[in-house]
Amino acid sequence: MKLRLLPRISRWHPIATTLILAGTVAAIARFTYGLGATTNLSDEFPWGLWIGFDFLGIGLAASGFTIVAAVHLFHAKEYEPIVRPAILTAFIGYMLVVLVLILDLGRPDHFWHPLVMWNPHSVMCEISWCLMLYTSVLSLEFAPILLERFNILWPIKWIHAISLPLMIFGVLLSTLHQSSFGSLYLIVPNRLHALWYTPLLPVLFFISCLASGISMILLESLIFSRGGRDLLPTRLRANLAKVIAVILALYFVVRVENLLARGAWHEMTTVTYFSLAFQAEMLIGFVIPFGLLVVERVRNSRRGLYAASLLVVVGFALNRMNTAITGLESYPAQTYFPSLIEIFIMLGITALGFSAFSFIVKHLPIFEPVVATPRVRPEAVTARPEPIFLTRHGGDLESS
Amino acid sequence: MLIDLTLCVGCNVCQGACKEENQLPPSEEKYLSLTAYTALSKYNDLYIRRMCQHCDVPTCVSVCPVAALSKADEGPVAYDGEKCIGCRYCLQACPYHVPKYEWSSTKPRIQKCKFCAPRLAKGLPPACAEACPTGATIFGDRDELLLEAARRVSAEPTKYVPRIYGKDDVGGTSMLYLSPVPFEQLGFDSRLGKIPMPMLTMSALSKVPNVLSVGGVMLGGIWWITNRRSEVAAFEASEKKGESPRPED
Structure with a gap:
């Protein structure tokens, strides 16, 4: 494989470069002048756009654990081609979130404190630990792809030896912190609007991340399978779509049932800023895509599937932003709109993520179309024990 | 501390003493801020003094990921700026909106009432309680203050609403209030309940x-x-x- 040092100029490159540069300038401003001068955060609204972005990044990166669990723990081997994209998505997603978290901290130089100063009563402490550990797990899951590329094979053996407990640990950590992002808000029953506050927040966060993670990976496989390189056959894509539909239905039922049980249903029927935001997220993210995905023709069509998964992802984004921003504008009554610097930092980091993704996809074997005939194994790869995960060449415990 | 709103005349001496004790700029302030650890706000004819409630089971202490906030047995909720990472979860979670953040600093900390912990250690009452000329704020053992408050309410049931705010609100606080009108009319959040807030997250964390x-x-x-x-x-x-x-x- 030839490393192309000077990338081809396309429409995407100037946009991404501009966004990353603007983000860098904004980040420099944030560190030079402090949070007060550069953000619209205040004592009344101490968390804003960046926290919403963290929720989003983590939720969309949920494919990292769902697909790994499905393929390697539940042995749904036919989905093997999307394991690598899923792990890469998760890896980049988590890296971006860690970056934003550090920018968001008032004392970025103290970011390592949760490592040594514990508080077992703090959800934030649990999340920091889960993030650190799971990012390490993801690095280990991602490492073999990189190591193979540079032909450094001895560490892969070690990673393989611990791969089963590693994957189980990764799935558990994800379960914990995906839901814990919801638990963060359990402590503000007086602040968060009744349409979003519920003791079930962690459960709802977990259920919705399953749908958004799988939708994200469906979107990727549809985008990167242009030009005849199909990552997954139509049948398997349709199966994933069915799984998404079931999760959306489950979420909808739990959420609505919970609204009724808490007596908060009337909040939704009267037209307010909050009820409109709530209806928008429920319709875009749950009701409409569910309606689309139960139709077989949509599941089997690339365009239909693309639209439905995109809706799930957008609705998911609305849900997280509503929880992190809109819902908190109710008490004490206030409005928050992010500053330009907050927005530029977020856009810059998003652009960085997309650029990293396309760069890695270009230079590492991430997206490999399904092949009819078994591929000839490169000598170097067969010289080691078969890793449980991350092989593209049919290598696995039961097949060796 | 017991704060009897019927006795407060709004002289603001408590804020002055607080600012002197904590070496803050001596201007009169109506709301809690980085330079006002206590502040008097007026509702009709009543003055309400606000400050950190120093809860018995503090929300801020429970949410802090690095244990920069801690509750001392003597009452004060103390803050250690050297540990703080600046996540601002305490600002988000405090049911009384007490902690204030040094937004303009590049090494920000939170600021709030310290319950004059250094004075307590020397056996002195907090500066505000010592300065109060009318006895609207008195300092003492929490159980004794509760008895005193209950005695005042039962002695003059027409003067007070039958409630000691802080007795068991959010699990009990070090600051106790007596009022002649319902607390909801004075800007006190009536939705907080009696269960300590940290129980809400502990149910998930456990x-x-x-x-x-x-x-x-x-x-x-x-x-x-x-x-x-x-x-x-x-x-x-x-x-x-x-x-x-x-x-x-």
């Missing part, structure tokens, strides 16, 4: 060990079963192949 152990065993078991199943399937497939004559390699 499930972490269960998720780890049960989940770990379950996932391992599922792997074992599905792995076995595909091994059997592979074996059966090879058996079947074995029956038919093997093609020459």
Whole structure:
């Protein structure tokens, strides 16, 4: 494989470069002048756009654990081609979130404190630990792809030896912190609007991340399978779509049932800023895509599937932003709109993520179309024990 | 501390004493801020003094990921700026909106009432309680103050609403209030309830060990079963192949 040092100029490159540069300038401003001068955060609204972005990044990166669990723990081997994209998505997603978290901290130089100063009563402490550990797990899951590329094979053996407990640990950590992002808000029953506050927040966060993670990976496989390189056959894509539909239905039922049980249903029927935001997220993210995905023709069509998964992802984004921003504008009554610097930092980091993704996809074997005939194994790869995960060449415990 | 709103005349001496004790700029302020750890706000004819409530089970202490906030047995909720990472969860979570953040600093800390912990250590009352000329704020042992408050309410039931705010609100606070009008009219949040807020997150956090152990065993078991199943399937497939004559390699 030839490393192309000077990338081809396309429409995407100037946009991404501009966004990353603007983000860098904004980040420099944030560190030079402090949070007060550069953000619209205040004592009344101490968390804003960046926290919403963290929720989003983590939720969309949920494919990292769902697909790994499905393929390697539940042995749904036919989905093997999307394991690598899923792990890469998760890896980049988590890296971006860690970056934003550090920018968001008032004392970025103290970011390592949760490592040594514990508080077992703090959800934030649990999340920091889960993030650190799971990012390490993801690095280990991602490492073999990189190591193979540079032909450094001895560490892969070690990673393989611990791969089963590693994957189980990764799935558990994800379960914990995906839901814990919801638990963060359990402590503000007086602040968060009744349409979003519920003791079930962690459960709802977990259920919705399953749908958004799988939708994200469906979107990727549809985008990167242009030009005849199909990552997954139509049948398997349709199966994933069915799984998404079931999760959306489950979420909808739990959420609505919970609204009724808490007596908060009337909040939704009267037209307010909050009820409109709530209806928008429920319709875009749950009701409409569910309606689309139960139709077989949509599941089997690339365009239909693309639209439905995109809706799930957008609705998911609305849900997280509503929880992190809109819902908190109710008490004490206030409005928050992010500053330009907050927005530029977020856009810059998003652009960085997309650029990293396309760069890695270009230079590492991430997206490999399904092949009819078994591929000839490169000598170097067969010289080691078969890793449980991350092989593209049919290598696995039961097949060796 | 017991704060009897019927006795407060709004002289603001408490804020002056607080600012002097904490070496803050001596201007008169109506709201809690970085330079006002206590502030008097007026509702009709009543002055309400606000400050950190120094809760018995403090929300801020429970949410802080690095334990920069801590509750001392004597009452004060103390803050250690050297530990703080600046996540601002305490600002988000405090039911009384007490902590204020040094937004303009590049090394920000939070600021709030310290309950004059250094004075308490020397056996002195907090500066505000010592300065109060009318006895609207008195300092003492919490149980004794509760008895005193109950005595005042029962002695003059027409003067007070029958409630000691802080007795068991959010699990009880070090600051106790007596008022002649319902507390909701004075800007006190009536939705907080009597259960300490940290219980809300503990109900989720206490499930972490269960998720780890049960989940770990379950996932391992599922792997074992599905792995076995595909091994059997592979074996059966090879058996079947074995029956038919093997093609020459």
